[in-house]
Amino acid sequence: EPEVTQTPSHQVTQMGQEVILRCVPISNHLYFYWYRQILGQKVEFLVSFYNNEISEKSEIFDDQFSVERPDGSNFTLKIRSTKLEDSAMYFCASSERGQNRYNEQFFGPGTRLTVL
Amino acid sequence: RKEVEQDPGPFNVPEGATVAFNCTYSNSASQSFFWYRQDCRKEPKLLMSVYSSGNEDGRFTAQLNRASQYISLLIRDSKLSDSATYLCVVNSDYSSYKLIFGSGTRLLVRP
Numbered sequence: 001e002p003e004v005t006q007t008p009s010h011q012v013t014q015m016g017q018e019v020i021l022r023c024v025p026i027s028n029h030l031y032f033y034w035y036r037q038i039l040g041q042k043v044e045f046l047v048s049f050y051n052n053e054i055s056e057k058s059e060i061f062d063d064q065f066s067v068e069r070p071d072g073s074n075f076t077l078k079i080r081s082t083k084l085e086d087s088a089m090y091f092c093a094s095s096e097r098g099q100n101r102y103n104e105q106f107f108g109p110g111t112r113l114t115v116l
Numbered sequence: 117r118k119e120v121e122q123d124p125g126p127f128n129v130p131e132g133a134t135v136a137f138n139c140t141y142s143n144s145a146s147q148s149f150f151w152y153r154q155d156c157r158k159e160p161k162l163l164m165s166v167y168s169s170g171n172e173d174g175r176f177t178a179q180l181n182r183a184s185q186y187i188s189l190l191i192r193d194s195k196l197s198d199s200a201t202y203l204c205v206v207n208s209d210y211s212s213y214k215l216i217f218g219s220g221t222r223l224l225v226r227p
Contacts, residue, residue, distance in 0.1 A: 031213065042220070043160060043203070048213035056213050091159055098213055102148045105215060107159040 002026045004108035006092050012114045013082055021077045021111045023092030032075045033093040033105060034067065036060070043091065049075065050098060082115045089113075117142045120218035122204050128224045133194045137221045139187045139204030146216075148207040149180055151189050153200040154220065160203055163189075194225045 005024045013019050025032050034046040047057040049067055066078045075094075079086055089112050093105040122139045129135050141149075149166035164171065166178040166187055177190040187204055201220040208214040 033213070033215075035215075043215075043217040045214040045216070050213075058214070089157075102165050103207065103213065104150070104162055104165060106162060109159050 002028075004092055004094055004106055006090075006108040006111050008111060009109065010112045010114070012116065015084055015115055016081050019079050019082055019113065021079075021090050021092075021113070023075045023077075023108055024073050025075055025092065025094030026106060027073075029094035029096050029106075031055075031095045031098050031103065031105075032067075032069070033095075034077045035091045035093060035107075036088040037091065037110075038088045046077075046090075055098070079113075082113075084115050087113055087115045118218075119143065119216045120204055120206055122202075122218040122221045124219060124221060126222040126224050128226060129194055130226055131194055131196060133225075134190065134192045135194055135223060136191075137189045137202055137204075137223075139189075139218055139221075141185050141187070141204075141206045141216075143206070143209055144182075144185060145209035146206040147210045149178075149187050150205040150215070151176075151178055151187075152203040152205055152217075154203055155200050160205075160217070163202070191223075194223075196225050196227065199223055199225045 007022045032049045037043045047061045048055045089110045091110045092108040095103040095105045097103045151163040152160040154160045166180045170179045175192045179188045203220045204218040
């Protein structure tokens with residue numbers, strides 16, 4: 001069964017450093033997403049991406065964040081200057097369909113980001 | 117009012133029991149509804165979409181009441197492996213890609 005993969009599984013970084021989280025979405029999916037989950041809290045939407053551009057983003061997704069699809073398979077989330085409060089599990093997701101219909105989103109196993 | 121509201125539980129039930137979870141959502145423009153399950157420190161896994169007519173998948177039945185903005189999930193013949201957190205999820209509105217997650221209802225199935 002096709003699945004979303006993410007690397008690394010755990011990333012530890014110092015405050016102020018840049019991190020890049022990587023994802024390989026399901027191959028025939030066209031819509032890609034990043035969510036995060038702070039420990040003990042609910043899953044929160046960060047950004048959606050379609051046709052090589054951001055289609056929607058949340059208030060959390062400020063100028064420190066960026067996304068890219070550098071090639072035909074990878075989808076990345078970059079945090080330019082990490083803060084302590086960026087510590088969370090980051091999930092990548094993908095879907096075949098977009099808005100206006102049931103866009104069943106399938107999630108990767110996540111990258112646990114720890115900012116010291 | 118929270119966008120998606122769920123009873124956090126935990127629901128502690130014996131194997132074989134039937135258990136029901138409920139969820140309410142605040143935005144009447146939401147178009148798509150889902151139940152996901154999440155095991156501890158793992159990713160949300162799609163359990164089922166919830167359609168207006170209600171739908172069933174094996175031991176799982178989901179219902180949607182648009183007028184009351186209410187979604188339910190019924191699990192029959194609970195198994196130990198059903199122990200997890202069940203997340204009620206809706207899309208933001210008809211023009212949005214964003215999924216809004218509830219905080220989840222924790223289920224513990226005991227032998």
